[in-house]
Amino acid sequence: MDKLNFMGEFKDSALEDSFQRDKWPSVRFRLLFLYLVTIVAYIACGYSHYGDLGPGAEFHTILLGSLSACLLGSFAFILLWADKVSRRVQYFCMSLCMFSVMAAESLELLVKFSDIGSLSVPVTVFIVLAYYILLPPRIIMPFIASVCGSVLYLSVLATVLPVQSSSFLNSACYLVLANIFGAFFLYTFGRSLRREYAAMEDLKKLVAVDELTGVCSRRRVLEAGDCIFKSALRFNNKLSVLMMDIDHFKKVNDDHGHCVGDEVLKETASRCSDVLREVDHFGRLGGEEFLVILPHSGVHDGIKVAERLRSCVRERMFKVGESYLPVSVSIGVAELRGHGDFKSLIQEADEQLYRAKKCGRDLVCPASLKIVRQVQSNEVSVK
Structure with a gap:
């Protein structure tokens, strides 16, 4: 038109x-x-x-x-x-x-x-x-x-x-x-x-925008992250990043088809976007992996946000046709502490994401603490 x-x-x-x-x-x-x-x-x-x-x-x-x-x-x-x-x-x-x-x-x-x-x-x-x-x-x-x-x-x-x-x-x-x-x-x-x-x-x-999910593209979120990282170093501000991955996403595609997988990606991105602040940056790195950048946020703030993201995805089933599909995410958290560049900060968050996957999925793993698990609906404990 x-x-x-x-x-x-x-x-x-x-x-x-x-x-x-x-x-x-x-x-x-x-x-x-x-x-x-x-x-x-x-x-x-x-x-x-x-x-x-x-x-x-x-x-x-x-x-x-x-x-x-x-x-x-x-x-x-x-x-x-x-x-x-x-x-x-x-x-x-x-x-x-x-x-x-x-x-x-x-x-x-x-x-x-x-x-x-x-x-x-x-x-x-x-x-x-x-x-x-x-x-x-x-x-x-x-x-x-x-x-x-x-x-x-x-x-x-x-x-x-x-x-x-x-x-x-x-x-x-x-x-x-x-x-x-x-x-x-x-x-x-x-x-x-x-x-x-x-x-x-x-x-x-x-x-700048991921066509499927409507969130920032890989290029856009990495460029934004690099600028925010340099600004945080210069002005000594706090900065945390979250690496998030949808659990068993390959099985969703295999069992229900890629169309359902695309709907899961879009719904996950939509739910997470509603939780985040306007100053936060949320983008899709590729596949089922997402990156969240939290300016002026330390590791404890990052953990709280990660738990909200994990809960908002997990608390309601995803509707697939006439049936409902449970979906969960694993999240790695890393805080800016002596990192030389933004890439190394992402890498640390990615390592914590891998750790959360290895420890059973549907978890939040911070870099400087051990696994954070939601014990009850409104209670978070550190093991």
């Missing part, structure tokens, strides 16, 4: 906002360039108008329009350079600048028509196309500003000046075509950028 609406934007507002944030640095650079060119051009035009008209009323009229466009462009440039206001405000200022440029061109046409005549039309068309090409990939605001500016220009040409109907129609055709092609470019360019962005986001999800 197409993720884009009829305007070429994402139907999902959150995804559209994420896209706009991602593209903002390049959009900001283009707008800064556009404002700078506008400011420089109207300063130069002011000198040119003075040479053509001299210091009279006509020059002052054109100068007023040029200064208005120049000052508005300068204000928008400063706002954009500081980058302290929202993108919505920036887009509004951009549209306002676009309209002010068209208004300044209309004023120049009104004053200097006897000198420039229809020669001003190609310049105005160029301005319209330049704004469309350099604008951000949003179509409504620039389109409204450009159309309003074009209507203002054509109104001056049709109602105030003694222009022939054929010249007016030619000018109108030029501006209509400029807006059509500009809007079409902005629409198609925006759709292409969004489809590329959506494809990249889908690819990132494939890399």
